[in-house]
Amino acid sequence: MIYVLVSLAIAALIIGPQLWVRFVLWRHSSEIGDMPGSGAELAQHLIERFELDGVKVIKAGPDQNYYSPSEKIVALSPDVYHGKSVTAVAVAAHEVGHAIQFCKEEPVSKLRDKYLTRAHHIKRIGAGILLFAPILTLLIKSPVIFLWIGVVAVITVLASALMYVAILPEEYDASFNKALPILREGYLPEHLLSKAHSVLKACALTYVAGALLDVLRLWRWIRFFR
Incomplete structure (x- = not known):
């Protein structure tokens, strides 16, 4: 019974941040009638205002909001691209915040090149190891090999x-040193800034919430192998 309760508590701690991020973005996604423009229109305006040469705004798939430094693209999901909500405006400002970081070659923009690309590679390696671990164990017929494969997968x-x-x-720089000060300049009325602050915090923690889900998937794989 204690093992079950501990397992549930750990799962809640891991899944909780992801659910919180989704809830915050959903909570503030209601359309605001007097909003002067959509997320895409704000993003395009900010690109022109900050003279981010070559940066374009495109409509991406559902839940796909990001800035691609290599393509110089601010990609916005349909609800953000067309939306006139606090979530749409705040998310658009956050992604343009990333564009400002890279176009101005700010030191903080180096973190993505240094860590995020490596994280994607390591993640794929770990997933591949977990996928082929049972097959390799059956072929080699050695539990020791399986143990080492498991250790390597956990580490990756x-x-x-x-x-x-x-x-x-x-992420925090894009939200609170870029997007929030911009929105305070009159792009959002005062009574909506606290909501924008919540959305921007969710944007900043999106990657961490996703990483925690990877840890949960790892735990499920380990239980399956056992």
Whole structure:
């Protein structure tokens, strides 16, 4: 019974941040009638205002909001691209905040190149090891090999999660040193700024919440192998 309760508590701690991020974005996604423009229109305006040469705004798939430094693209999900809500405006400002970081070659923008690419590679390696571990164990017929494969897989997934945490300064800078001061300049009325603050905090923690889910998936794989 204690094992079940501990397992549930750990799962809640891991899943909780992801659910919180989704809840905050959903909570403030109601359309505001007198909002002067959509997320895409605000993003385009900010790109022109800050003279971010070559940066374009595109409509991406559902839940896909990001800035691609290599393509110089601010990608916004349909509800953010067309939306006129606090969530749409805040998310658009956050992604343009990333564009400002990279176009101005700010030191904080180096964190993504240094850690995020490595995190993706390590994550794929860990997933591949977990996928082929049972097959290799059956072929080699050695539990010791399986044990070492498991250890390597655990290390790779945890390392990936830690690298997501390492880019938090970049995410917080985009939210609170870029997007929030911009929105305070009259893009949002005063009574909506606290809501925008919540949305921007959720944006900053998106990668960490996703990394925690990777840890949960790892735990489920380990239980399956056992």
